[in-house]
Amino acid sequence: MSDKQTQSKEAEICQYSIVVPVYNEDDSLGPLLAEILQVMTGLDKSFEVIFVNDGSTDDSLPTMKVFQQRSPDIIKIVDLPERGGQTNALRKGLDATRGAIAITLDADLQNDPADIPKLLKKMEEGDYDCVCGWRKNRQDTALKAGLSKFGNILQRMFSDLKIHDVSCTLRAYRRRCIADVPLHWEGQHRFIPLGLSLQGYKIGEVVSNHRYRQYGQSKYTHGRIFRVMTDFFKVLETKGKA
Numbered sequence: 001m002s003d004k005q006t007q008s009k010e011a012e013i014c015q016y017s018i019v020v021p022v023y024n025e026d027d028s029l030g031p032l033l034a035e036i037l038q039v040m041t042g043l044d045k046s047f048e049v050i051f052v053n054d055g056s057t058d059d060s061l062p063t064m065k066v067f068q069q070r071s072p073d074i075i076k077i078v079d080l081p082e083r084g085g086q087t088n089a090l091r092k093g094l095d096a097t098r099g100a101i102a103i104t105l106d107a108d109l110q111n112d113p114a115d116i117p118k119l120l121k122k123m124e125e126g127d128y129d130c131v132c133g134w135r136k137n138r139q140d141t142a143l144k145a146g147l148s149k150f151g152n153i154l155q156r157m158f159s160d161l162k163i164h165d166v167s168c169t170l171r172a173y174r175r176r177c178i179a180d181v182p183l184h185w186e187g188q189h190r191f192i193p194l195g196l197s198l199q200g201y202k203i204g205e206v207v208s209n210h211r212y213r214q215y216g217q218s219k220y221t222h223g224r225i226f227r228v229m230t231d232f233f234k235v236l237e238t239k240g241k242a
């Protein structure tokens with residue numbers, strides 16, 4: 001067994017770790033946790049829920065603390081005093097996981113926790129390292145959904161990764177790849193499947209539900225699109241693929 005595998009085995013003290021990055025999502029947190037608990041208790045395996053507070057300025061942190069007081073064995077908080085961005089929040093959350101499988105999803109209820117069993121089933125069936133959600137019926141503005149579709153087509157054209165929705169943050173990861181999830185610079189979370197596949201990990205996908213944002217606002221504007229394009233070629237370039 002390699003050093004990495006030994007470390008991985010020691011780290012596993014529960015079956016599933018749910019990781020949720022949070023920046024000013026107070027209104028969503030209660031309904032989200034209720035949905036997560038309903039799904040996870042149905043699986044009848046040990047699990048933890050890790051909320052990463054990314055320097056929220058609303059009441060997200062006090063709300064998480066109430067959850068933690070209620071269920072200290074299940075709920076963990078990684079509290080980042082300043083907003084560092086979604087990429088950094090995901091890294092800090094994944095670093096805190098102790099499950100054999102980590103599952104990430106957004107805090108805003110756009111991802112549906114009811115899809116988690118599907119991700120896990122797919123992972124088992126194909127011995128995948130990472131299984132991604134595919135928001136086939138995406139509930140965002142037409143511009144956002146269209147640009148995302150275009151980005152996905154480009155990614156399939158320029159890389160060997162053929163999945164349809166590379167930036168859906170609902171994903172499951174086996175412990176053996178968690179340390180290698182590429183999250184070094186802000187924005188890199190949009191290229192996780194590509195980064196893992198370039199390292200030789202096996203990536204799968206399942207169609208997942210996607211919902212309109214009910215509370216709060218998106219933390220991004222359409223202005224990020226150009227940046228996402230240049231980031232994409234940066235990822236390919238570093239791997240000698242572009």
Ligand code: UDP
Pocket residue numbers: 020021022023024025054083084085086089105106107108110217218219220
């Ligand atoms: N998020 C974060 N830090 C940030 C921006 C976003 O932790 O600086 C979280 C946010 O609270 C949400 C997830 O990342 O849980 C995705 O953000 P958002 O829903 O705004 O992105 P979109 O769905 O619009 O792409």
Ligand code: MG
Pocket residue numbers: 106108110213218
């Ligand atoms: Mg969202």
